[in-house]
Amino acid sequence: MIALRTFATIAPWRGSMIRDPLTLMPVRYKLPLTFAFLCVVAFGLGGYVVTTTARDALERQIRLRLDDQAANTQLAIDRSLELLGRRVEDFASDGHIRLELQRAQDAPTVEREAARRELIRHLRTNKLPLVPEFVDARVLGREGEEVVRAYARAAAPPEGFSRDGLWFGPLVPPDGDCPFPSFVLSTPLTAIDGTRLLGFLQILVRADLWANRLRKSLARSPLEEIRLGLSGRDGYRLPLIPSDPGGGPGSMPDIANPGAALAFSSTNARTGWAVDLSVDSSALSLPIRTLVSTFIYVGITLVVLAALLLLPSRQFLLKPLAELESAARRITDGDFSARVGYRSNDEVGHLSQAFDVMAGAIQERTHRLARAAQDLEYREAEIRFERDRLNTVIHSMEDGLFILDNRSRVTLANAAAREVLAELGRRHGSVAPGECRRGERSEGSCLDCLAQFARPAKGCVVTIGTNVYDIQATPLSDPQGVEIGRILVSRNVTERLRQAEQQSHQERMSVLGEVAAVMAHEMNNPLAAISMFSQMLIDGLEASSPLRTHAEVVHRNTLSCKRTIRSLLDMATTSSLEKADFDPRDLVEDVVELLRPIAERGGTMLLVEGAGAVGSANGDELQLRQALVNLVMNAIQALSEIEDGIVTIEIADRADGVLLRVRDNGPGIPEKLRDHVFEPFFTTKPAGEGTGLGLPTSRRIASAQGGRLTLGSAEKGTMFELLIPQALGMTKEHGS
Structure with a gap:
């Protein structure tokens, strides 16, 4: 208990760092299942370590045996192929074959056919029966063309065979012409005197018979379920161990579970064939599986016994925890008088006492909060009433009113301020301080400076569309005197200016009428005399006289002056038109x-x-x-x-x-x-x-x-x- 308290003191962060994975499970099941889980983990880890170590050692031994088996198999294959090669070279050293081949190439046509028949007879009678694996033979000319063939089993001569010495051909699977697997041995044929090349002797070897004989010479492997075979370049596999009596020639039985197989492959240097070895490790790992099963059975037995022993002890925790849960639910439902009342010196007792203290503190603070909430509701209602009344006054104003914060954002505006706000938004893209140009008193500069908090608040008159607004700005400060916004009031003075302009115009027209009357009185008499004498001058001059044109101009302009004077009078009075x-x-x-x-x-x-x-x-x-x-x-x-x-x-x-x-x-x-x-x-x-x-x-x-x-x-x-x-x-x- 002292250790638990000490841990609780030095590790207050454990509640936030470690989360219970069994939050949805009752407490009466957590302790037995936790012990069972620890047992399973312990036996599982121990069993895993033991089985893994044993399995790795077994696989190493199997691979060593596979390496030995591969080396022995390569040696046996080399010996067997060497014997076959020597037998073919013995056939090629037969003087009768070389003489008949030379005669079949160099003699007259009649003798050539006889030489071919003799070669076929000699191969069938005296050569091929000597080795059971040799099933067919062909003799090729100097250029690789076919001269004779003992039987029809062999297909066309293989391409790319070596012409320098003994050559082993690839493994060929059975087909329609040759119903058994096979490969070709080829060796050169030289003249009796050894001075020139006559051709080549190629023997078709039956691979399955050769494999049966090779299988007998291989040492028995100590590994059970081993698979040994030969693979050609085209993927064909010739089985060696075990034989497949029911699978047909050339087939190789597969391992039941390829994923559990250990495989090894090496290439024969003489033929290029691949020697494939594999073993079914699942059959060899039966003792390991038995060991794993034993671990599992023992672990399950211990888990069951531990659970049965721990189930009665859970009753010591159920009653206090149930009372604690019931009290917590009552507090959740609003009954803050709930208490646990359990007394004990263990951790559960301490938890119950702490819960009761917490419940009492919650009850007291809840009463205080209820009283504070009532006060807040009353004050909130008063503030809401004042706010609604202020909003009603603001929105009923004929003058526009809007408030900007220190970031030039609109926090309050009435309907009458829409046109001014729209103009600010059009000029700046948003209501933000524009470039306040110093020394310029244009309307645009004034509108820019309204939201420029770096300059003192001022008023200005701006024209927006057909309306003229008188805008006054008042700073809005916090208790420390720092300007946090501005209150701007815009008044539409368009009608007032129009009336003032109309009154001014009427006053000017009145002055103009008086001036026009004086001018008409002072100038009409001289103009009348000029008009009369110019008319008399026009009448006294002939039509062709150049002075008559000048007199007419003087007369017309005199009349124009008279009309101009009359137009001055018309600026103030209405005159008739002609x-x-x-x-x-x-x-x-x-x-x-x-x-x-x-x-x-x-x-x-x-x-x-x-x-x-x-x-x-x-x-x-x-x-x-x-x-x-x-x-x-x-x-x-x-x-x-x-x-x-x-x-x-x-x-x-x-x-x-x-x-x-x-x-x-x-x-x-x-x-x-x-x-x-x-x-x-x-x-x-x-x-x-x-x-x-x-x-x-x-x-x-x-x-x-x-x-x-x-x-x-x-x-x-x-x-x-x-x-x-x-x-x-x-x-x-x-x-x-």
Whole structure:
């Protein structure tokens, strides 16, 4: 017990490192089965070591015996083949065979046939009967061609036989021509005087008869179940030990269990045949298997006896453990008053006492947690109410509100802030701080700096689509004063700015009306005198006089000045139009004729394009002339600092009217000023050179005529497009 306590003290990690493999098994079975398992492991390991050692020693002995048997077999095969070879060489030294072969090759045709018959008779009668294994013979010529054959058993001469001396052919299995296994012995035939080669003598040897004789000369092996045979290069096996009387010629019995066989193979140097030896080790390892069975029986007996002896002792553990389990289940179900109450000085008693202490501590802490949970629920309900009320206020606001954390992520936003958040996401791909450019006060830079926590929080006004937003940022800090986020409020000031702009426009129109009234009073009298005297001058000059043209120009421009003064009054008051059909080409020619001297003084060229077949227009020609003069004069003034300036007036006939396009090759209008060019009193000219009324007046004239004036897009310079309604007759023609 002291040892167990000490181990429990020095090894507190054992519970997390060692896991019980029998967690699903009752305790009353664990101890007997654990002892039984240890017995099985002990006997199993001991039996394995003993049987493995014995089996390895047996296999070494078997392999040594196989090596000896292989060496003896090789020696017996060499002796037997040497005797057969000598017998064949004796046949080849027969003078009668050599003389008859020489006569069959060199004599006349009649004598050759007689010599062949004599050779066949001599081989059948005097040679082949001498050796039972010799079943056929053939004599070959110098080039290996067949001269005679004793019988028809031998097939064609083997290819690749040695011509230098005695040669042993491969093992040949039985076939249709030769119903028994065989091999060929070949030796050269020389002349009587030994000076030249006459041919070759080849003897067909019956391999099964030769194997029977060889089997008798082999020493009996002390190994039972040994298999000994010869194998050719083509895989044919000729059995030597044991013989196979029922298997037919050339067959070799197989081992019942090839996986348990020990095999050995060596090659005969004389013939190239493989000597195969194998033995069934399963039959030789019967004593080892008997030993293993004995170990198993003894181990099972000991396991059963140990289990029977340990089963009664399990009762000493069942009752306290069952009470411990019952108390644990009651605590699991919520009854924290459960106790075990078992007292003992062993480990089970200590465990029961510790369990009771733990149950008491759990009961006390559970009561505390229940009270704390009630307090938390009450506070959570209050916080939830305040949160819902705050969310209601935030989402009912007309102004947009959203909160960013210090990573520029949105943590709270109402519906009114969607457009601003969408613009931030479009600019940055996500709501993240962009590049806050120092020293730049554009709307884009202001929008970038909203989420830039490295800079102080500030407000800005940005335009998103058609709406203008006033965005104010307020830092959100933690108790330590560190900025952890920002509260941003966006207010849509579009309507307020529109009302302010409208009020400003009305004030400017009021001032313009007063100025126009004064100008009309001060200038109408001089212009009336100029108009009257120019008309009198026109009437007094002949039609062919060049001065008449100048007088007409003075008269027309006088009328134009009067109309201009009246247009100033029209900026504040509504005046009637004098619409009529007119030729837009005449309108363009009059304007070019009027402004050509001014353009030439500034080095600018006036060009007219598309003045061909163009339909008539309908409108107040004088007002439209004034609008076109304003456009061309603006273009000429924009080219005052440019050499080779060109102002092009293009006339085009379209389905919805006649288009007058004024285009120059000047520096163009900056992108940020394009939206302001039609505002009254807006000008980019130096002080005293422009009033900012030309383009607004021209647009008002075009709109009053039923047309429109727009700022077009050009690759270089500036282009304005003035669309004039077509004459009534031309409109009907287009419609038909």
